[in-house]
Amino acid sequence: MNRLFALWGTTVGKKVAMAATGIVMILFLISHMISNVLIFRNPEHLDSYAALLRSLGPALWVARAGLLACVLIHIAAAWQLTMLARRARPITYAHHEYRVATYASRTMRWGGVLLFVFIVFHILHFTTGTLLPGWQDGRVGDNVKLGFQSVPVAIFYLVAMLFLGLHFSHGIWSAFQTLGLNHPSYNRSRRLLAWGLALAVAGGLATIPAAALLGYFK
Amino acid sequence: MKLNLKIWRQPGPAAAGAMQSYVANDVSEHMSFLEMLDVVNEELQTKGEEPIAFDHDCREGICGTCSLMINGTPHGPKRATTTCQLHMRSFSDGDTITIEPWRAKAFPVLRDLIVDRSPFDRIIASGGFISAPTGSAQDANAILVPKPDSDLAMDAAACIGCGACVAACPNSSAMLFTSAKVAHLGLLPQGQPERDQRVLSMVHQMDLEEFGGCTLFAECEDACPKEISVENIARLNRDLIRATVRDRGQVHVESGAG
Numbered sequence: 001m002n003r004l005f006a007l008w009g010t011t012v013g014k015k016v017a018m019a020a021t022g023i024v025m026i027l028f029l030i031s032h033m034i035s036n037v038l039i040f041r042n043p044e045h046l047d048s049y050a051a052l053l054r055s056l057g058p059a060l061w062v063a064r065a066g067l068l069a070c071v072l073i074h075i076a077a078a079w080q081l082t083m084l085a086r087r088a089r090p091i092t093y094a095h096h097e098y099r100v101a102t103y104a105s106r107t108m109r110w111g112g113v114l115l116f117v118f119i120v121f122h123i124l125h126f127t128t129g130t131l132l133p134g135w136q137d138g139r140v141g142d143n144v145k146l147g148f149q150s151v152p153v154a155i156f157y158l159v160a161m162l163f164l165g166l167h168f169s170h171g172i173w174s175a176f177q178t179l180g181l182n183h184p185s186y187n188r189s190r191r192l193l194a195w196g197l198a199l200a201v202a203g204g205l206a207t208i209p210a211a212a213l214l215g216y217f218k
Numbered sequence: 219m220k221l222n223l224k225i226w227r228q229p230g231p232a233a234a235g236a237m238q239s240y241v242a243n244d245v246s247e248h249m250s251f252l253e254m255l256d257v258v259n260e261e262l263q264t265k266g267e268e269p270i271a272f273d274h275d276c277r278e279g280i281c282g283t284c285s286l287m288i289n290g291t292p293h294g295p296k297r298a299t300t301t302c303q304l305h306m307r308s309f310s311d312g313d314t315i316t317i318e319p320w321r322a323k324a325f326p327v328l329r330d331l332i333v334d335r336s337p338f339d340r341i342i343a344s345g346g347f348i349s350a351p352t353g354s355a356q357d358a359n360a361i362l363v364p365k366p367d368s369d370l371a372m373d374a375a376a377c378i379g380c381g382a383c384v385a386a387c388p389n390s391s392a393m394l395f396t397s398a399k400v401a402h403l404g405l406l407p408q409g410q411p412e413r414d415q416r417v418l419s420m421v422h423q424m425d426l427e428e429f430g431g432c433t434l435f436a437e438c439e440d441a442c443p444k445e446i447s448v449e450n451i452a453r454l455n456r457d458l459i460r461a462t463v464r465d466r467g468q469v470h471v472e473s474g475a476g
């Protein structure tokens with residue numbers, strides 16, 4: 001345990017924590033995407049999938065607690081590293097140019113904040129129904145259709161998925177580096193994996209609000 | 219050619235600084251960037267004004283003393299080139315050139331364009347060494363080094379410690395510099411005994427000096443006059459994780475940080 005705290009005490013260790021928690025969140029989102037697109041086969045599929053998860057009982061709560069811990073550790077590290085970076089350059093340049101940094105890498109912080117706001121909204125929207133009048137417990141497919149009848153909500157989901165994709169693409173690429181994996185022999189595959197997963201997961205999830213906006217669920 | 223210069227002037231470490239405008243007349247495209255500044259300084263001195271202070275030493279791209287943020291890029295627009303090796307043919311008549319010091323809390327301005335880079339010295343002192351036997355010289359081929367490892371170690375050893383990586387990094391991170399030193403010794407058999415202690419100490423010292431963390435923007439790699447690769451940063455990360463798992467390294471700290 002002491003070793004882990006010593007690691008966390010370094011800027012590199014905080015990145016290791018972000019990479020590890022990020023990977024757990026990515027694995028969750030892969031399964032989340034696959035189960036959600038079931039709605040295109042039949043909305044009832046979503047209901048039975050949700051019922052299956054609930055039948056896990058305490059195990060579901062363990063998984064939820066684990067994911068919550070990942071989000072909190074990820075944000076704590078992001079916050080600390082952002083503050084460190086700000087303090088590390090008290091006087092900024094009159095003229096500064098980015099030469100190679102990608103848009104995805106440059107939006108990790110504000111994009112991350114947007115993702116956090118999105119995650120909170122998303123849970124209050126579909127999981128607890130607090131922000132969705134007419135929400136019914138267990139009727140997941142109907143709730144999704146109802147939720148996306150609101151055009152601003154569907155657009156917000158689409159924007160969030162855009163930033164999720166960006167966050168993913170740099171996050172996966174960078175997590176390899178943080179964990180010490182960078183080698184010319186596989187860096188091409190590493191790029192492809194980052195872009196491929198970003199496109200599959202964020203794109204896959206985005207098909208649902210997009211379909212709703214196009215009137216598919218009417 | 220004629221150039222408009224905007225240069226950061228600051229009389230001392232505690233004094234306030236500001237950008238000031240100068241005009242450089244009759245600049246030859248064959249001049250190096252520093253020679254162009256020399257000419258501006260001669261003119262300032264004949265007018266009785268204080269010359270612009272900037273760091274330089276070898277002027278042949280090997281010592282790492284010259285610096286300068288030129289139009290928002292460390293060492294100017296040309297890749298893999300130090301400011302002393304940058305020539306005025308990289309600019310055109312009538313250009314406006316902004317010249318600033320490296321900006322980082324860890325690199326305070328001493329005067330005008332000169333910053334204090336002693337944090338780098340302390341990072342090296344904390345772990346950038348090996349223990350070698352003294353006494354009679356060892357046979358030169360007693361320790362065999364695989365060719366690929368020696369090539370990679372030499373690539374990392376090309377770092378001249380100029381600080382362009384810190385200057386280019388939006389986080390003011392010193393990871394490229396530190397990782398070059400960690401990788402340079404860690405790739406060689408002679409560097410193995412202190413490998414854990416080295417990475418633990420150098421990362422600790424780097425953090426104490428208040429550099430930021432690495433986001434993998436890779437701006438450092440692009441700015442580096444010696445083309446040090448960010449692959450070295452992955453090596454450092456790997457060594458730090460390894461040292462944490464093995465739990466055998468001692469952290470050595472240099473005094474004087476911050």
Ligand code: HEM
Nearest residue numbers: 018019022025026078108109112113116171174175178433
């Ligand atoms: C909850 C809100 C989130 C915030 C505030 C946030 C913030 C950040 C920031 C600022 C970074 C870059 C850190 C740096 O290199 O300086 C980062 C990296 C990362 N994020 Fe997030 N993020 C969030 C959610 C997520 C989610 C949902 C995932 C997974 C799907 C994720 C996966 C990653 C990964 C894999 C990295 C790369 C870590 C590394 O470079 O080693 N993040 N995050």
Ligand code: FES
Nearest residue numbers: 277281282284302
């Ligand atoms: S003055 Fe020595 S590298 Fe430029």
